[in-house]
Amino acid sequence: MLHGVEEDELWAAVSEPTRRRLLDILLERGEATATALAGELPVTRQAVAKHLAVLERAGLVTSERRGRELRFAVQPERLDTAAEAMGRVAATWDRRLERIKRLAEVAHAGQQGPGESAGGRTSRSKKRGAT
Numbered sequence: 001m002l003h004g005v006e007e008d009e010l011w012a013a014v015s016e017p018t019r020r021r022l023l024d025i026l027l028e029r030g031e032a033t034a035t036a037l038a039g040e041l042p043v044t045r046q047a048v049a050k051h052l053a054v055l056e057r058a059g060l061v062t063s064e065r066r067g068r069e070l071r072f073a074v075q076p077e078r079l080d081t082a083a084e085a086m087g088r089v090a091a092t093w094d095r096r097l098e099r100i101k102r103l104a105e106v107a108h109a110g111q112q113g114p115g116e117s118a119g120g121r122t123s124r125s126k127k128r129g130a131t
Contacts, residue, residue, distance in 0.1 A: 006059075007085060009057055009058040009059075010058050010059075010060070010082050010085065012054070012058070013054050013055050013057070013058035013060055014058075014060075014082070014086075016051070016054075018041060018043060018047070018048075018051055019051045019054060019055055021041060022037060022041070022048065022051055022052065022055065022061075023055065023060065023061070023074060023079075025037060025040055025041075026061060026072060026073060026074045027074050030073060031064075031071045031072060031073040032071065032072060033069050033070060033071055033072070034048045034049045034052055034070065034072070037052075037072070052072055055072075056072075058078075058082075059075055059078040060074065060075055060078055060079060060082065061073060061074055061075060062075050
């Protein structure tokens with residue numbers, strides 16, 4: 001479970017579209033160098049390296065030196081933990097939005113007079129218009 005600074009780093013890491021795309025590419029490939037990743041994105045190798053550093057600090061990717069290359073890969077366990085944390089936040093917001101919706105419906109119903117429908121016409125005026 002994520003807490004405090006750890007969760008803040010996660011949200012900061014996945015908030016940026018380029019970093020999410022890097023995660024997608026790494027999930028597809030398994031591993032890659034910053035140079036190879038830059039070849040698939042409209043950003044420089046230096047920008048990719050900075051994005052990868054953010055992802056690594058958040059624990060979403062790992063790096064391993066092989067000779068002169070630094071290869072990056074997704075950390076699957078951490079990604080699962082991140083997905084669970086995001087699911088909990090989404091569920092919390094769903095509950096909040098449902099409460100707001102209920103409050104709005106109650107307020108809206110209180111603004112209508114007795115016997116009025118959402119269109120503002122009474123049931124009696126509907127009957128008169130029908131005859």
